[in-house]
Amino acid sequence: AQSVTQLDSHVSVSEGTPVLLRCNYSSSYSPSLFWYVQHPNKGLQLLLKYTSAATLVKGINGFEAEFKKSETSFHLTKPSAHMSDAAEYFCVVSDAGTASKLTFGTGTRLQVTL
């Protein structure tokens, strides 16, 4: 079975500094991986997805992630944090043959301070 592990439950950065949210995956096949963001009292929004094309994936709002098969990692990065980035971030893997059955990581809460 596939799974994802988010290595940090909470990350705090200063505004303007880089963001790194770490995710490792486990899958018996070539996975489809996603990052979703959830702002307080709002639904989940797709940031980016990896589906075996380019290993460096660019998403919305300046976020990007790199798929590293040798390290089974899919870390999310952003060069410069903004206050509006404060939210819960989920690393997600989909089941084989469908992107409609998602397995979520436990989430990383990103705090951005002045």
Add this chain to the structure above:
Amino acid sequence: AGVTQSPTHLIKTRGQQVTLSCSPISGHRSVSWYQQTPGQGLQFLFEYFSETQRNKGNFPGRFSGRQFSNSRSEMNVSTLELGDSALYLCASSLHRLNEQFFGPGTRLTVL
């Protein structure tokens, strides 16, 4: 318009049953349901495509769902328990291989 869910909030008592509704983005044929709780996080409930359940998560039989010919979906929880209190999220996608778009959720409180 995005994925819409109704109602937004719901309060029920133990033993009752509840039906939640989800309207997917126009043209989307795949609908999935997820439960979000502080303790268990986000967990997959079911996936529907073309009115057929394609996948089911590890939930008891009290949780059921269906999809209509217009792709709208409902989920039902019978004999509610306190532990069913959660945010229930619906997601739709164009097809089973496309990324999902989530609705705002229905907040269910069981007293």
